[in-house]
Amino acid sequence: MSEENDRWRAGHDLMVKMMGPEFAATLEANVHSGGFGADVGRMAIEHAYGDVWSRPGLAMKYRSAVVIAALISLRRTAELKNHLRFGLNNGLSVSELQEIIIQTLPYVGFPAISSALEAAIEVLRERGLDGGVKTAEESGIL
Numbered sequence: 001m002s003e004e005n006d007r008w009r010a011g012h013d014l015m016v017k018m019m020g021p022e023f024a025a026t027l028e029a030n031v032h033s034g035g036f037g038a039d040v041g042r043m044a045i046e047h048a049y050g051d052v053w054s055r056p057g058l059a060m061k062y063r064s065a066v067v068i069a070a071l072i073s074l075r076r077t078a079e080l081k082n083h084l085r086f087g088l089n090n091g092l093s094v095s096e097l098q099e100i101i102i103q104t105l106p107y108v109g110f111p112a113i114s115s116a117l118e119a120a121i122e123v124l125r126e127r128g129l130d131g132g133v134k135t136a137e138e139s140g141i142l
Contacts (some may be wrong), residue, residue, distance in 0.1 A: 008042075011050030018053075018060070018086045060090040065100050072101065072116045073108045080116060084123040094129050114142070 016024040031041040053063060064087035071080040087097060097120055105113050114136055124130040136142040 007046040007050035009050075010054045011045040011048070014049045014054050015045060018049075018089055019082075020089070061087065061092045061096075064090045064092055065096070068097070068100050069104050072104045072112055075112050075115055077115050077119045080119045081123050084120055085126075088123070088127065088129075094124060097124075 012024070012028070015027065019027075027041055027045070031038050031045065053060075064083060067083050068080065068087055071077075071083055084097060092100075101113060101116050101120060104116070118135045118137070121130055121133055121135050124133075
């Protein structure tokens, strides 16, 4: 098997484990479509998941914590929602997600944290883990 196929297989297997088969199948279909963005999807599977995420030395939940913190700082809420889902799949608890958000606060500021909290509440609601908490907008704060 070639290095390229090894990278694809490692990335694909990890992607299915982290994201679930439906999400992974959607990304894989995009890659195989040959359409616009297909090469970017292939690079994500081979490089991000095959080369980086599958490295030894750091447990998956800690890799998720790093990515979540980075996405909070970049204020990329759509991608953050995906990685909050993946973090839960990788073993992060709700309280750990909250602590990751709090830990980033001094470095990114309240507006970025407000966006992160809203994204987190949405993801936790999807999983029935929100405990009835309201977003700032729902509470009338924003």
